[in-house]
Amino acid sequence: MTAAAPAALTSEQIGVLARAVSRAPSVHNSQPWRLSVRGTEVDLLERREVELRRHDPFGRDRLLSCGAALTNLELAVRVLGRDCHTAYGTDVAATVTIGRPHATSARDFALYHAINRRRSHRRPFFHGRVPAGVRAALVAAGEATGVHLVEPGRLDKLAELLGFATRVLRDDRGYQRELELWTAHTHGWGALGDGVPEDALSPEALPVAGLVRGGTPVPDDVVLAERLAEESLLVVCTDRDDRADHLAAGAALQRTWLAATAKALVGSVLTQPLHLTGFRARLVSELGLPGVPQAIFRFGYPAVPAAPSPRLPLGELFPPPGGSR
Ligand SMILES: Cc1cc2nc3c(=O)[nH]c(=O)nc-3n(C[C@H](O)[C@H](O)[C@H](O)COP(=O)(O)O)c2cc1C
Numbered sequence: 001m002t003a004a005a006p007a008a009l010t011s012e013q014i015g016v017l018a019r020a021v022s023r024a025p026s027v028h029n030s031q032p033w034r035l036s037v038r039g040t041e042v043d044l045l046e047r048r049e050v051e052l053r054r055h056d057p058f059g060r061d062r063l064l065s066c067g068a069a070l071t072n073l074e075l076a077v078r079v080l081g082r083d084c085h086t087a088y089g090t091d092v093a094a095t096v097t098i099g100r101p102h103a104t105s106a107r108d109f110a111l112y113h114a115i116n117r118r119r120s121h122r123r124p125f126f127h128g129r130v131p132a133g134v135r136a137a138l139v140a141a142g143e144a145t146g147v148h149l150v151e152p153g154r155l156d157k158l159a160e161l162l163g164f165a166t167r168v169l170r171d172d173r174g175y176q177r178e179l180e181l182w183t184a185h186t187h188g189w190g191a192l193g194d195g196v197p198e199d200a201l202s203p204e205a206l207p208v209a210g211l212v213r214g215g216t217p218v219p220d221d222v223v224l225a226e227r228l229a230e231e232s233l234l235v236v237c238t239d240r241d242d243r244a245d246h247l248a249a250g251a252a253l254q255r256t257w258l259a260a261t262a263k264a265l266v267g268s269v270l271t272q273p274l275h276l277t278g279f280r281a282r283l284v285s286e287l288g289l290p291g292v293p294q295a296i297f298r299f300g301y302p303a304v305p306a307a308p309s310p311r312l313p314l315g316e317l318f319p320p321p322g323g324s325r
Pocket of ligand 1 (some may be wrong): 024061122195272
């Protein structure tokens with residue numbers, strides 16, 4: 001007797017997956033993903049038409065964002081009580097094949113419940129370091145084959161590099177014009193559900209600023225190093241630097257971010273400086289990193305709350321019938 005094939009997803013279950021994907025973090029809140037469901041196969045599609053020519057000319061942050069969405073998608077499948085298997089693709093970002101009923105672990109429940117509570121917290125943290133045991137648990141949450149999360153040592157060198165990047169990005173008018181396009185339309189009647197709301201940005205200097213804009217103050221390197229020392233930091237690194245690594249880095253970042261949220265921590269991500277020519281190589285040599293840096297995650301206990309960012313309507317997640325992938 002052969003076992004019955006795993007049951008296809010119902011429309012309610014597809015709704016659960018869509019809501020989880022939609023709440024993932026993404027570069028400039030561009031939400032560069034779609035979902036296509038065929039029976040028990042769910043394709044996560046990369047919306048390559050989301051172009052950030054100045055910030056992300058090679059689309060690596062777009063794939064990191066898809067990786068973060070993939071973590072949410074897998075968690076939602078497991079919380080629905082189903083097993084799943086993920087394969088990275090080239091045409092599609094990844095395909096999640098849904099298997100048989102499987103008991104959901106307490107850990108998956110906790111991470112899934114953190115999906116809606118996680119948000120970019122571009123604010124100073126409450127003073128007080130995150131205990132070493134908690135930091136180690138966040139590293140473990142993100143680690144995967146070919147992905148490493150590293151606490152940076154030489155904060156003086158990191159401050160020097162970040163300070164330099166801040167000055168370059170602040171004075172780059174083309175870059176700033178593009179950034180304005182992703183921050184200007186998020187308020188009022190014209191709000192579309194993507195982009196970074198003004199309220200989510202910080203008028204302060206790095207590391208709190210997150211996204212450097214034309215008026216972002218630049219602290220001197222010594223002050224910046226002192227501020228970095230007050231925060232907890234992890235650099236997400238990968239052994240190689242191809243599409244699969246970018247997806248895996250985004251997935252790891254999101255696992256760590258959700259694990260932090262589940263422990264009542266908050267954080268935000270910096271990739272902005274990494275896109276400057278030569279920046280990654282300098283970071284590797286100055287900090288002795290074990291791979292290619294893909295994102296910097298700063299985290300701590302919240303001093304003030306942060307509001308959630310908007311999202312596009314869920315219907316936008318599904319390709320139009322007969323439309324292109
Ligand atoms: C790949 C990636 C790169 C990001 N880069 C930055 C960054 O350099 N600076 C920043 O402040 N936020 C960055 N973010 C955070 C996004 O702006 C944020 O996720 C988005 O605006 C949605 O808001 P939320 O995280 O509160 O849901 C990044 C997020 C991702 C996934």
